[in-house]
Amino acid sequence: MTADPLNSTGRSAVEVRRSARRRRTVSAYREGDRTIVLIPARMSAEEEARWVRVMLEKLAAQESRRRLGDEDLAERAAQLSEQYLDGHACPASVRWVTNQNTRWGSCTPAEGSIRLSHRLQGMPEYVIDYVLLHELAHLLVPGHGPRFWRLLEAYPRTERARGFLEGVVAAERLPHRSADSGQPED
């Protein structure tokens, strides 16, 4: 994906889909970097604008309840290191960054710093944990050789998390789907 300028919600685009089958209800969900808002076909432009605002606020509120802060991340990293790496990985800093769009996580072993892409925010916790553990393991072993993957073996959801992230990347490469592409009402 090329870099779309991000709007204030940190997402790149809102796509409104009108549905003739939809009578009164409005719903919204995230699809990769896009936000899809489903509205009834007969809604006026004014109503549409109002509902898009309402639904964006609602989604953002839901996500912020789930969102971990930098401090939570550091705490989580310490737990994961303890649980899966015998506490050997001790990062000096763990934080979210918004300038990392092609990698989910990165680290600088010399500084002991770990950065996670804000695009992970709102994803399932086991996915965030996986990326965090992956970067923690890189503090101990650079590259992706057998020694590296052995460190991740104990984490039971490595495969599932990698599959989830691959799915996100694949979904972002899909062409826009037309309205009513099988998304159920509500």
Ligand SMILES: [Zn+2]
């Ligand atoms: Zn890696």
